[in-house]
Amino acid sequence: MARYSPSVQNLISKLGSLPGIGGKSAQRLAFSILSMSQEEADALTGAINEARKLTKRCSICQNFTDSDPCPICTDAKRDTSTVCVVESPRDVSAFERMHEYNGLYHVLHGVYNPVGNMNMNDITLTELFARLTDHPEIKEVIVATNQTAEGNATALYISRLLSATGIKVTRLASGLPMGSDIEFADDLTLASALKGRKSVGS
Amino acid sequence: MARYSPSVQNLISKLGSLPGIGGKSAQRLAFSILSMSQEEADALTGAINEARKLTKRCSICQNFTDSDPCPICTDAKRDTSTVCVVESPRDVSAFERMHEYNGLYHVLHGVYNPVGNMNMNDITLTELFARLTDHPEIKEVIVATNQTAEGNATALYISRLLSATGIKVTRLASGLPMGSDIEFADDLTLASALKGRKSVGS
Numbered sequence: 001m002a003r004y005s006p007s008v009q010n011l012i013s014k015l016g017s018l019p020g021i022g023g024k025s026a027q028r029l030a031f032s033i034l035s036m037s038q039e040e041a042d043a044l045t046g047a048i049n050e051a052r053k054l055t056k057r058c059s060i061c062q063n064f065t066d067s068d069p070c071p072i073c074t075d076a077k078r079d080t081s082t083v084c085v086v087e088s089p090r091d092v093s094a095f096e097r098m099h100e101y102n103g104l105y106h107v108l109h110g111v112y113n114p115v116g117n118m119n120m121n122d123i124t125l126t127e128l129f130a131r132l133t134d135h136p137e138i139k140e141v142i143v144a145t146n147q148t149a150e151g152n153a154t155a156l157y158i159s160r161l162l163s164a165t166g167i168k169v170t171r172l173a174s175g176l177p178m179g180s181d182i183e184f185a186d187d188l189t190l191a192s193a194l195k196g197r198k199s200v201g202s
Numbered sequence: 203m204a205r206y207s208p209s210v211q212n213l214i215s216k217l218g219s220l221p222g223i224g225g226k227s228a229q230r231l232a233f234s235i236l237s238m239s240q241e242e243a244d245a246l247t248g249a250i251n252e253a254r255k256l257t258k259r260c261s262i263c264q265n266f267t268d269s270d271p272c273p274i275c276t277d278a279k280r281d282t283s284t285v286c287v288v289e290s291p292r293d294v295s296a297f298e299r300m301h302e303y304n305g306l307y308h309v310l311h312g313v314y315n316p317v318g319n320m321n322m323n324d325i326t327l328t329e330l331f332a333r334l335t336d337h338p339e340i341k342e343v344i345v346a347t348n349q350t351a352e353g354n355a356t357a358l359y360i361s362r363l364l365s366a367t368g369i370k371v372t373r374l375a376s377g378l379p380m381g382s383d384i385e386f387a388d389d390l391t392l393a394s395a396l397k398g399r400k401s402v403g404s
Contacts (some may be wrong), residue, residue, distance in 0.1 A: 004295070005256065005257065005266070005267060005268035005269075006268070007249075007252050007253040007255075007256040007257060007268060008251065008253050008257055008266060008268075010249050010252070011249040011250060011252075011253035014245060014246050014249040014250075015246075015249075018231050018234055018235075019230055019231070019234050020227055020230055020231070021231075027221055027292055027295070028221055028222055028292065029220055029221070029222070030253065031266070031290060031291055031292055032220055033220075033250055033253070033254070034254060034257055034266055035311065036254075038254075041250065041251075041254055044216050044250070045247040045250055045251065046218075047209075047213040047216040047217075047245055048213060048235055048243065048246070049243075050209050050212070050213075051209040051210050051213035051232065051235070051236060052235070052236060052238075052240075052243055053209075053211065054207065054209040055207065055209060055210055055236055064207070064210065064233070064236055065207060066207035066208070066209060067207075089231060089233055090229055090230065090233055093206070094210065095227070097377060102324075109237065117233050127236050145248060202234075
């Protein structure tokens with residue numbers, strides 16, 4: 001291994017433990033941070049501390065926010081009968097970017113993943129069920145967890161627990177991405193698109 | 203754009219200004235940092251501050267180090283007649299990993315790049331020339347800047363300034379990477395390999 005001093009090695013390892021940052025990227029980031037002016041470095045650590053200090057979870061939807069309840073939950077123009085359940089705040093951002101959804105959200109901050117030391121109590125399911133009980137105006141829960149084994153397991157779990165409540169539980173359609181070629185589709189996606197086929201014109 | 207609070211937006215933009223971190227990665231990192239425990243966040247900002255506090259430039263080779271002079275410059279087993287000039291501390295690490303070079307280093311902390319607001323005074327050329335004057339035992343300077351226009355310009359500049367000193371200035375060979383296919387080589391690399399061809403067996 002390279003001859004880095006312990007403090008540099010520690011910085012590289014801390015950066016390398018962030019998601020999507022491999023060994024080479026961590027080294028590159030570390031040396032970039034070491035080469036910064038003191039003002040730039042203070043701005044970076046300041047931004048981390050400031051964002052963490054100001055950011056809390058919205059008491060209603062559990063999304064990150066600096067005002068509680070968050071701007072989406074307090075927006076009188078939103079459709080309060082629909083709640084879209086997502087894994088992460090970034091998913092809320094993806095939905096908002098689309099400008100096609102006007103309901104509310106519920107951020108789970110994870111999925112059901114017993115292998116990854118994540119279980120039902122680590123995600124905000126308790127808060128979701130309490131919210132549904134307190135807000136009888138909610139008629140539909142759209143489970144928009146990722147199309148992974150864990151995402152599907154979470155969706156199934158939610159739909160089972162809500163089966164007696166009369167709340168409609170839906171899941172985002174799976175199938176071929178728009179603009180994609182069938183010849184390059186993976187088997188699971190193609191099978192899912194076939195299973196979910198629709199009448200033309202419907 | 204997504205509805206992030208100003209402090210989160212600021213964190214995303216600070217992270218996005220780091221090298222190799224695009225918009226999506228910056229968002230992912232920011233939410234990962236927001237989801238950390240306080241201990242993990244403190245360890246990250248602590249590692250940044252600690253590495254910056256303890257790390258200085260070696261007064262001889264300008265590499266980052268926590269002891270001045272650095273372990274390489276003080277290593278009695280190294281060949282002090284050869285200095286390898288590199289752009290960044292990561293290049294030193296690449297050479298050391300190879301275990302084939304036993305000389306010393308000089309880290310420029312950049313290359314000659316007038317377009318990128320980097321000029322000769324921003325890199326450690328003054329320190330290099332002072333070092334060569336103070337240490338007449340240095341007989342060869344290997345210019346191991348990257349094979350880019352800026353790297354080549356820097357190498358040419360160094361070789362011109364040292365032309366009267368009697369110090370041998372060499373440049374790493376350019377050519378086809380080991381294991382590569384000629385059909386996939388780019389024109390510049392192939393031309394450089396042709397120009398630098400060698401007698402078989404030499």
